[in-house]
Amino acid sequence: MEKQALPASSCSLVLLEETKKSSLLSNGGGVGYPHAAAANGSLVPLTAATEGSGGSGGAGAGPDKKGAVVTGAVPGYPERETWTRQMDFIMSCVGFAVGLGNVWRFPYLCYKNGGGVFLIPYLLIVFVGGIPIFFLEIALGQFMKAGSINVWNIAPLFKGLGYASMVIVFFCNTYYIMVLAWGFYYLIKSFNSTLPWSTCDNEWNTPNCIVSFRHQDCNNGTLANITNIGNMTCAELANARSPIIEFWENKVLNISSGLGEPGHFNWELMLCLMAVWVMVYFCVWKGVKSTGKIVYFTATFPYVVLIILLVRGVTLPGAYTGIMYYIKPDWSKLQEAQVWIDAGTQIFFSYAIGLGALTALGSYNRFNNDCYKDAFVLAMINSGTSFFAGFVVFSILGFMAAEQGVDISQVAESGPGLAFIAYPKAVSLMPVAPLWAALFFFMLLLLGLDSQFVGVEGFVTGILDLFPGRYYHQYKREIAVAICCLLCFIIDLSMVTQGGMYVFQLFDYYSASGMTLLWQAFWECIVVAWVYGADRFMDDVARMIGYRPFPWMKWCWSFITPCVCLGIFMFHLFNYKPLTYNNMYVYPWWGEVIGWCMALSSMLCIPVSVLYKLFRAKGTFKERWAHLTTPVWGGHHLEYMAPDIKSLTLMSPGTDDNKVIIFESVM
Numbered sequence: 001m002e003k004q005a006l007p008a009s010s011c012s013l014v015l016l017e018e019t020k021k022s023s024l025l026s027n028g029g030g031v032g033y034p035h036a037a038a039a040n041g042s043l044v045p046l047t048a049a050t051e052g053s054g055g056s057g058g059a060g061a062g063p064d065k066k067g068a069v070v071t072g073a074v075p076g077y078p079e080r081e082t083w084t085r086q087m088d089f090i091m092s093c094v095g096f097a098v099g100l101g102n103v104w105r106f107p108y109l110c111y112k113n114g115g116g117v118f119l120i121p122y123l124l125i126v127f128v129g130g131i132p133i134f135f136l137e138i139a140l141g142q143f144m145k146a147g148s149i150n151v152w153n154i155a156p157l158f159k160g161l162g163y164a165s166m167v168i169v170f171f172c173n174t175y176y177i178m179v180l181a182w183g184f185y186y187l188i189k190s191f192n193s194t195l196p197w198s199t200c201d202n203e204w205n206t207p208n209c210i211v212s213f214r215h216q217d218c219n220n221g222t223l224a225n226i227t228n229i230g231n232m233t234c235a236e237l238a239n240a241r242s243p244i245i246e247f248w249e250n251k252v253l254n255i256s257s258g259l260g261e262p263g264h265f266n267w268e269l270m271l272c273l274m275a276v277w278v279m280v281y282f283c284v285w286k287g288v289k290s291t292g293k294i295v296y297f298t299a300t301f302p303y304v305v306l307i308i309l310l311v312r313g314v315t316l317p318g319a320y321t322g323i324m325y326y327i328k329p330d331w332s333k334l335q336e337a338q339v340w341i342d343a344g345t346q347i348f349f350s351y352a353i354g355l356g357a358l359t360a361l362g363s364y365n366r367f368n369n370d371c372y373k374d375a376f377v378l379a380m381i382n383s384g385t386s387f388f389a390g391f392v393v394f395s396i397l398g399f400m401a402a403e404q405g406v407d408i409s410q411v412a413e414s415g416p417g418l419a420f421i422a423y424p425k426a427v428s429l430m431p432v433a434p435l436w437a438a439l440f441f442f443m444l445l446l447l448g449l450d451s452q453f454v455g456v457e458g459f460v461t462g463i464l465d466l467f468p469g470r471y472y473h474q475y476k477r478e479i480a481v482a483i484c485c486l487l488c489f490i491i492d493l494s495m496v497t498q499g500g501m502y503v504f505q506l507f508d509y510y511s512a513s514g515m516t517l518l519w520q521a522f523w524e525c526i527v528v529a530w531v532y533g534a535d536r537f538m539d540d541v542a543r544m545i546g547y548r549p550f551p552w553m554k555w556c557w558s559f560i561t562p563c564v565c566l567g568i569f570m571f572h573l574f575n576y577k578p579l580t581y582n583n584m585y586v587y588p589w590w591g592e593v594i595g596w597c598m599a600l601s602s603m604l605c606i607p608v609s610v611l612y613k614l615f616r617a618k619g620t621f622k623e624r625w626a627h628l629t630t631p632v633w634g635g636h637h638l639e640y641m642a643p644d645i646k647s648l649t650l651m652s653p654g655t656d657d658n659k660v661i662i663f664e665s666v667m
Contacts, residue, residue, distance in 0.1 A: 126347055138371045168516055200243050309440065
């Protein structure tokens with residue numbers, strides 16, 4: 001049923017005026033909606049065929065003698081919580097999308113792929129892939145007022161998209177928090193007069209430990225008096241190890257020889273993990289009212305630290321060289337396919353697309369919030385943070401390269417290698433090293449913490465949306481968050497063993513990889529643009545925000561973005577390489593099988609659920625398709641869409657079946 005775009009305020013204005021004139025009939029759970037007589041006459045429910053809903057929200061609701069419509073929330077569903085102020089939503093999205101990837105991955109990719117030239121493919125894919133899907137997910141959540149699963153009631157046949165995003169975000173919540181545990185461990189160790197990773201006289205150090213490397217001095221085959229362990233030849237220097245690497249591998253990870261040797265638990269790391277999960281729990285347990293306040297600190301303070309570190313970094317010797325390595329353009333890189341692939345993959349990672357958390361955050365918006373403007377503001381903040389962080393990182397890496405007398409390419413790393421090897425080494429060379437170390441790891445903790453608890457919020461929101469009001473319990477949210485945190489913590493115990501890094505990398509490489517996110521984003525665009533209808537959704541957005549977005553969004557959802565997602569997905573698939581650790585340890589075949597099982601556990605949710613629903617339905621294929629792609633509206637759609645909708649399909653609480661309430665215009 002095609003809908004015509006209406007001014008966002010027209011429907012609600014009529015309804016507000018009618019409130020004063022019409023009587024309201026309680027539905028046993030929410031406030032009633034007035035009838036829309038001024039627009040289409042009174043909307044009178046003629047039939048209400050439902051399953052028994054148990055409790056007060058049953059099928060007995062109907063019009064009173066004056067024809068007033070019984071609405072409010074859908075029977076059995078409590079009214080949805082909303083942000084206290086819109087800035088809470090903005091800060092939550094900033095906290096979630098701006099994370100560790102902006103600090104440790106984008107600067108390295110920019111340096112690796114031609115410096116400033118990398119911004120060309122990056123910004124291009126931002127506008128053809130990043131912003132359109134970012135806006136799509138927020139707008140979907142706001143329009144449907146539901147989390148990552150029930151939001152796909154817009155096309156119920158493809159509800160597997162919701163389950164897929166829940167699987168991905170669950171895996172992401174499980175392994176991502178290990179980075180916070182490591183950062184918290186380093187933060188605690190920073191409160192020492194001498195940083196433990198700056199010397200070679202600790203119990204975890206080996207005879208090969210060396211504090212200072214001067215490879216350029218190996219001109220004549222002999223290296224003398226520059227190490228803390230006596231004279232060394234250049235051959236011996238080749239086998240030497242930095243104290244920061246030994247601290248990371250021997251103390252923090254105490255890493256075993258492979259995935260098949262888990263070894264014993266690291267009790268210090270386990271306590272750090274427990275402490276971080278407790279912090280996450282108390283950030284999430286009371287819902288968006290409390291989360292929206294916490295992110296003001298967790299999302300903004302990292303910027304304060306980044307500015308402080310930049311001011312300090314540019315004053316260090318070698319900083320200019322490092323920054324020039326970062327932004328110096330290499331135009332020949334534009335000819336390489338890998339540069340474009342890296343740009344696309346980075347955007348999908350850093351924008352947190354496909355995880356369902358943006359949908360959950362958007363679902364707490366007011367229905368008439370201008371999410372179109374929000375999407376552009378948030379995209380600008382996200383990409384701007386990535387670019388700004390590069391100056392901070394490379395000013396310090398330039399200093400580090402100058403101190404060691406090596407080329408900056410030898411110290412520029414991505415991922416945990418930058419956060420827990422290169423940067424700790426750099427701060428150990430600075431005056432008042434513990435101060436800079438504490439600042440950096442506190443920033444790292446906050447960057448990851450808000451991403452983590454918003455991810456948990458997205459997962460819990462999706463779960464709670466499956467359990468309507470008849471399952472109401474005073475502490476339902478607190479219990480759900482506790483179960484989620486506890487389950488993830490139990491799985492995380494495998495990552496605080498000696499073989500934990502191998503498990504962590506397995507999760508990182510497969511469960512929330514580029515392939516799974518691209519697959520998810522591709523189907524999101526296809527379902528909205530071609531199943532529900534791009535023009536139809538543009539009308540819905542216009543109904544919410546009061547104006548129609550630029551047609552570019554519709555073109556992206558329909559053609560450009562799916563092609564970009566599919567192209568990068570196929571490139572990843574054809575260039576698949578078995579997982580390794582440090583380019584030396586190759587994972588066993590059974591480890592790869594576990595990894596692919598994690599990847600397919602989300603990817604297969606979509607086709608499996610589609611086939612299941614089609615086979616389970618009755619009638620011809622055309623009838624099944626028509627029935628299963630008919631949107632299932634929520635109660636709030638009656639208020640905002642009633643004047644131009646003659647029939648609505650409302651969700652039957654607690655089931656995947658539909659409750660059909662047919663409204664007919666009467667005079």
